[in-house]
Amino acid sequence: MIQNKTISCEKGSLTVAKLVERIASVTSCESLEYVELRGPLQLEVCDTLSQLTELGTLAVMEDCSDSFAKKAFEIVSTVTTEITLYRIPFESKEEFQTFLKSNLNYLKINSDFSMFTLDHLLVTNALKLKLREVMLSVTDISQFLTKWFHSKCNSRLKHRSLCTLGGINETCLRKY
Template sequence: MTTPFPLLRLPRLALIPVFQHMEPSEIIASSLLSNRAKNLVKILWKTSVNSINFLVDINDLSILAYLSNYYKPLRLHIKTKPVNGTISLSKWLERVLDVLNSYSIFQINLHGSPGLDVSDALTILKEVRYLYIMANCPNSFAKKALEILTPVTTETVMFKIPFESQEELEIFMKSNKKYLSIFIEGFSKLKFKMDAFLVSNSLRLLLREKSLSARSIKEFLSNWLQNEHHSPLEHLTMIIDESVDRLELLEGLGAAPFSEERTFHYSKELEILPNTFSGGYDIRRINGKKATISFEDGYQGTRFDFYVWP
């Protein structure tokens, strides 16, 4: 019979070299034993976090943490469906992030249909750089995660739209105040209208939707010219089909062509560089507000950019 080693009874000076020879996953496991163990690890384990990524799927939540003084990332997994007698997911995650001294997450990928307590665990996060809603993420969980994380997320990337109505989509567009990307084929087939972008509170939007017609894009531009909403939207990018008739799209908008090079700067600091482009078309609202339309052909289709100048 093996006698357990009384690790926590060692003097603090003796614990330091012990921690130095332990793997990060072993140190994290030790910190979960008790509050005293957690506090000792926080005091004696000297490390810093470069970035943390989350992956949530049907069965578990995975953490990938890149630590400054370790060449291999820290990998942790916990079942999202609670088992009797085990620590809750929220408590587990809170302790792990507390020991790592970081509640800031670089990237979260949401897949599958996890246990219900994942939503509670997400509420402890304070800052998220990228939130990815993957195509296999159930609508109910996607909407709950967006409700919780949108206020603390810089960029949301959606490979599906989890909303059933135009009204739901517009409510979400009003809540997202930074940068939103929608990578989805069939946006128009879902019977959503681009008018949702006119009420958006995002500074920058990206829509990858090749099935959009010149008519639907023109309708969006015409509505922008007539719209009384004071949306902070400054830049809309769409990847559209090369067959879209540009002359048809611009007809009746009072578009004035130009050929010089311009650089567009966002009114607030974003973690993206200003856009420089050559040539395009200017359109103006009655109140004098100017927007610019530019096209650029690429291997994935035609890039359509719509800039609203300050």
């Protein structure tokens, strides 16, 4: 976005990657505030991402391919402030846990991801974590909070936000 206007291109004209590249060149801009990844792997976009020295938010949308998301993570992991996942682009639990262990500043997961468990939550090494539409039981949440407050997991985590789809009986959670 430039001055709150979305950049888009008509088919047959410049690609979005080339347009962003030209704008960055003219304005001496080395950063972007927000990038959404959609569709299959786009090498031009990856080339553009590799030139950034700062990226506010990288959002992996529901229609983004696994290979595109993984390549983007590889490229921008050191320069991005926030990663938002609208889908989980990992095929195995181990691959997902490796990603969660990386030193992310802010990780938001907005995905009904049934494979997300207490174990994933415990290995997450993000400084800030926000979960929406992730199905965790009251027991899982209580166990996580207990371990977090007693520094038995994720020493970097300073802020966490859990948004539940259903009601949680707060009396089932321990008082801290």
